[in-house]
Amino acid sequence: MPLASTRSLITEVAASHWDEVGGLDDIKALLRETVEWPLKYPQRLAFVKTTAPRGILLTGPTGTGKTLIVRALATQSDVNFIAVNGPELLSKWVGETERAIRDVFRKARQSAPSIIFFDEVDAIVASRGGDDGGARIGDRMVGQFLLEMDGLAGLDGVVVIAATNRPDLIDRALLRPGRFDHIATLALPDRAARAAILAIHCRGRALGSDVDLAALAKACAGMSGADLEALCRRAAMAAIRASIIAEPGADFAPFAITGGDFDAALADWRTATPEGASKLDAVA
Ligand SMILES: Nc1ncnc2c1ncn2[C@@H]1O[C@H](COP(=O)(O)OP(=O)(O)O)[C@@H](O)[C@H]1O
Ligand SMILES: [Mg+2]
Structure with a gap:
């Protein structure tokens, strides 16, 4: 299998920095210590007879x-990175998904030290025994995945990271020791983390003096990082709208996003997001 075709299943990953991630300090530390260190400093792990986690x-x-x-x-570690999106792999490699999985792992071994990232992994390793009309494609993919994970044992320099919103769908066999031995759960942000996330998404935006991000963080209980990012975008849109109403022409006076814009965005989010109202009410 030439590598050229492997490349097509590797997703481009946008650059991102640790300081763009609000909260999640425990997960950041876990990833640095269990992924970055073993790949970057294998001699030190060997020195104290410690092995890196496989997954x-x-x-x-x-x-x-x-x-x-x-x-x-x-972005922030010096190792090679191979990102694969579960649903994308499925749709691009109809009937050849096992080969695709095999190629991803082969490529990772060739470019070690490396990280393989399977995003939305539930799409490819859902529990076996599902009924897909007898083809058992799901079973074969899980089987191939297990084979590849086990094949990594003893071979240093490749760490597999997978992400899912649906851990309940993941085939249990993958969670055994030597496979995904670390399971880290990202919680919804607490108040301090929400304030940090709001600050990240307001960075570089002109804010009115009446904007109180700490108070806003308190009012946003139950919202995820993605919800908070959307909130900041909506508040910016509200400010743009107000500016256009005031000055419909091409020229405009500098304007800021006000506390009122954030309040409107929050009210908007409550009604426009199906789960918005219930999310906020649940924690009210
Ligand atoms: N902890 C966070 N800090 C800053 N922004 C966040 C955070 N969590 C989510 N976001 C925002 O929401 C977007 C979607 O998050 P994402 O990483 O795709 O969530 P997941 O993969 O858990 O569904 C991110 O690109 C970012 O803009
Ligand atoms: Mg995601």
């Missing part, structure tokens, strides 16, 4: 920053 599974509600934090890890 790390990141779980947690959607929008909590799983993809974001792995992007930051990839």
Whole structure:
């Protein structure tokens, strides 16, 4: 299998930095110590007879920053990074998914030290025994995945990270020791983390003096990082709208995003997001 065709299943990963990730300090530390250190400093692990974990599974509600934090890890560590999106692999490699999985692992071994990242991994390693009309494609993919994970044992320099919103769908065999031996759950952000995330997404934006991010963080209980990012975008849109109403022409006076814009965005989010209202009410 030529590598050229392997490349097509590797997703481009946008650069991202640790300081773009709000909260999640425990997960950042875990990824640095269990992924970056073993790949970067293998001699030190050997010195104290410690081996690197084979796989790390990141779980947690959607929008909590799983993809974001792995992007930051990839950008900020010096090792090779191979990113594969589960649903994409399925749709691009119809009927050839086992080969695709095999190629991903082969490529990772060739470019060690390396990290393989399977985002939305539930798409390819859902529990076996599912009924797909007798083809048992799911079973064969799980089987191939297990084979590849086990094949890595003893071979240093490749760490597999997978992310899923649906850990309940993952085939149990993958969670055994020597496979995904670390499971890290990303929680919804607490108040301090929400304030940090809001600050990240307001960076470089002109804010009115009446904007109180700490108070806003308190009002946003129950929201994920992705929700908070959307909130900041909506507030910016509200400010743009107000500016256009005031000055419909091409010229405009500098304007800031006000506390009122954030309040409107929050009210908007409550009604426009199906789960918005219930999310906020649940924690009210
Ligand atoms: N902890 C966080 N800090 C800053 N931004 C976040 C955080 N979590 C989520 N986001 C924002 O939400 C977007 C989507 O998050 P993502 O990593 O795709 O979530 P997941 O993969 O867990 O569903 C990110 O690109 C980022 O803009
Ligand atoms: Mg994701």
